[in-house]
Amino acid sequence: MKPSPELLNDVLDEVRPLIGQGRVASYIPALEEVPADKLGVAVCYNDGDIITAGDADEPFSIQSISKVLSLTLALQNYGPLEIWDRVGKEPSGQAFNSMIQLEMEHGIPRNPFINAGALVVCDLLQSRLSAPRQRMLEFVRDLSANPHIYYDKTVAKSEMDHSDRNAAIAYLMRSFGNFSNEVMPVLQTYFHYCALRMSCVDLAKAFNYLANKGLSLGAEKTIVSHTQSKQVNALLATCGLYDGAGEFAYRVGMPGKSGVGGGIVAVVPGEMSIAVWSPELDPSGNSLAGTAALELLAERIGRSIF
Amino acid sequence: MKPSPELLNDVLDEVRPLIGQGRVASYIPALEEVPADKLGVAVCYNDGDIITAGDADEPFSIQSISKVLSLTLALQNYGPLEIWDRVGKEPSGQAFNSMIQLEMEHGIPRNPFINAGALVVCDLLQSRLSAPRQRMLEFVRDLSANPHIYYDKTVAKSEMDHSDRNAAIAYLMRSFGNFSNEVMPVLQTYFHYCALRMSCVDLAKAFNYLANKGLSLGAEKTIVSHTQSKQVNALLATCGLYDGAGEFAYRVGMPGKSGVGGGIVAVVPGEMSIAVWSPELDPSGNSLAGTAALELLAERIGRSIF
């Protein structure tokens, strides 16, 4: 049985009191200015049904959620060894932007969802796509069936103005021979991907391929193979929430990916994709009320991969 | 459709050529002497059906697989905060017995399946159970419906003779106030648990509660609550295979727990528990052919949580 909009509204109402207990990302002004009380959820069933509540149609900065999309583009353009020789598949057990582990492991990032790993993936795309930014835009517009998705140039520029640590990460990987292109253009691509503005509805639609054996919403296109969709879900389950993946699996029980814009996408394989949005973050950098909403929703609809 | 014994035999035949490519655990003689060509698998369905192939009835040293059983005993005897204030729920991103992370995180182990975390769990049991070793024996004999399960005293003694690193870990946690009992008795308990001898059949039966909403095989007893069974599976999926959890999720797609004796248990929630055994280990310390057998089996029977 599918949840009613009322059930989704109830879930949002129950978690709304958490707003005020987290902190909106503040490292760039464009994120800091987002109202802390935004709260939205969208559920996209594999049959195309979409149920929403709250601010589900309002676009926000998807940030690290884009790391799944860039990995997916890489899976479409590279063989598995070309990717997995350069980035691992293991949880990092460290803060998302730590360089310590990267140095100890000789420039091979732990997984594609920490910054270092996503930068390697962008380096791959930079090498093989003629216009990696335009390609991504076409890709997400197509997945979400929304031609109005765009890059927030203010966010991208602001990220670039605060890019020293990511530049350090990229140069460190270059020093180990695990970065092929000039650093700055890849950072530009990476920050544009992070600066995609999408709504919960856009995201739930876009990620439905992970719930539906790799097929796009409506099953018209194969985005990745069924095996690959399971593999991406496995990576999300173990590495998708920074250093809070274990807690998320324990509480929510779904593969997911968060961004510091406050969005989280989650997947119930074979059934549905879900997106939530609440800008305040917990200490691990994941949406505080968003995680609580997913936990509650999972319980109410009786879904868990475990 | 349940797999036939033939299918299981085929799986074992296909992975058998891998034997010779891994290394049998050699840190204690009792493990080193196990023949490298042992290979077995047992599948236990929630309805009680058991299908086996190879050396499925031969007992072996379950080693770290016991960490799930000791956590389960702790869940039966302590409230959640009493446990999760003292041990985390996150992957470690480090070798299973690293002290570096433990020092940096002030004596709180990352999760209950690395050595430090399992020692904290044993410390908890030592504090509250009058006879923790006897209690465990009763528990697993009951779960497996096999009164002949016992501790291999040679293995336990040998572990105790090579216990310096685990003693160091326990003393370090004690220095941070996260260890209540004398170190040596807890190590004795811990090494006895590791020295349990069980067959694939024993293990598949014993772990069926994680596939069946927390109910014992035959559903006569509640071992843990349904929620707790999902939580334990979540911990297994993110932390159950040392520093190879991501790779295992990627390849096998089931929650699982390995031991350096070469055993691995895996869970298909709602359906079945599986145990495999092959003594040679990969560089992460997980059974090499055992992982391959689970990967192949998962593909053949079309099961994955992702």
Next chain:
Amino acid sequence: MKPSPELLNDVLDEVRPLIGQGRVASYIPALEEVPADKLGVAVCYNDGDIITAGDADEPFSIQSISKVLSLTLALQNYGPLEIWDRVGKEPSGQAFNSMIQLEMEHGIPRNPFINAGALVVCDLLQSRLSAPRQRMLEFVRDLSANPHIYYDKTVAKSEMDHSDRNAAIAYLMRSFGNFSNEVMPVLQTYFHYCALRMSCVDLAKAFNYLANKGLSLGAEKTIVSHTQSKQVNALLATCGLYDGAGEFAYRVGMPGKSGVGGGIVAVVPGEMSIAVWSPELDPSGNSLAGTAALELLAERIGRSIF
């Protein structure tokens, strides 16, 4: 020209206002109870002249200063390779009791003046001396010409009651094969050495051999060779002040060794040994006013090895 007692008194008066800005060691009660306003200095010239000021005759817990004495006993009883294969000669760049570096460097401590290194030295003494505690007592009584030096049993017992971290360090080294004896007896020896009670006068006399080519005060005995005395001074200069060795060299310009009891010994090779005492410590664990007194004294008497 030798300093007058007035000059020493002036130095103490000038640094006395610093008292109140540091913190007395508080990890065991016996140290915490020492009055914070104790302040003393003793200078021992190679010709036997001793000049003092303040609380120079009052015994205190020498703590880590004993690490130089135990190393000296080891130099008398072992060949250089037997020592330097088991402990390094490099600064640690880490807190004095960190286990991180010890694990990364496979159980070989960086130098003999961090806890791990001193424990290895005690392990060496335990193996070769029939009564290592009695031997040390005879040694320091002889060096200081003071038969009343003794172990503070309250301090030794209190240290033993808070020995978990040092036990962890010793067990970690044992796990790497760099510790031969049972851990607890070596810890007992180690804590007794730390619990030696000596005054500034005792210490200045005892350490004169490092200022006088390895000869005891009065030049009657060879404690170590001239070359060894230079080597020990070199180790003190680079590793003698925990993670403040660079700052101490920069400010004071003499080889030295501190203890958390607030004592510091310093050496002007060819001329004199100095001991100061002020219980309050700086964040690196070195006597705050004691360091300042040595800095001022060095400037006033125009002495520096640099």
Next chain:
Amino acid sequence: MKPSPELLNDVLDEVRPLIGQGRVASYIPALEEVPADKLGVAVCYNDGDIITAGDADEPFSIQSISKVLSLTLALQNYGPLEIWDRVGKEPSGQAFNSMIQLEMEHGIPRNPFINAGALVVCDLLQSRLSAPRQRMLEFVRDLSANPHIYYDKTVAKSEMDHSDRNAAIAYLMRSFGNFSNEVMPVLQTYFHYCALRMSCVDLAKAFNYLANKGLSLGAEKTIVSHTQSKQVNALLATCGLYDGAGEFAYRVGMPGKSGVGGGIVAVVPGEMSIAVWSPELDPSGNSLAGTAALELLAERIGRSIF
């Protein structure tokens, strides 16, 4: 008594058999091509006497020895707090280019002689000197009384082509707010300094100010104050030889600074400055035969600060 040229020749003859046991730096071709059998020494007394042996007049790439010269320029242009708030004075206990410590210590390098610290010093010079490269050239030409000292442009360019790790270090410090200028121009300055070509004679003359209370050779100019010369010597003694400072103090007993070009300068305060050159390096990155030559020379002439 000053050593005769014969004594210096004897020293070189005794250490020459070591050639073949080390490895010439190979990370850039320009260094790799230097003949491994070059061997030279120059001693410069404070009275101006210069005694040499071997290839003492042949210029080579001074590499990290330049870090002392850039620090000296910084001391001439900045107040102490302006420098020491941004770079520490402690040994690193890590490889010279490790980023791990730099991240853990929030972008403040341990000391001015590891790469990170020298980059901060160059960042300081870049901010305050109108032409930092020209200024350095004038400075060393003046110190060495040799107008023919120049930058090896091939080496500088080659370093810049392999600058990824140093760029990573600089960007990491920038991300912590401890780097003011654009990264690439500072790297250009830094690599030019490293690419200075000087002979043993040039170096012994240039560094005489550290042996002579801060005065230039001939005592005509004050390069740094007497106190500052002692402070720089203190830093050299504790931090001047990468992760081999303790061993160097133990064996040689003089403040010193090495470079991967195979040069080492050493100081006997109040008496003389010494430079040696032998291109093959030990595992710590210090000249293998050069260190041995200094050890032997110190013994023969009976000099040590300890």
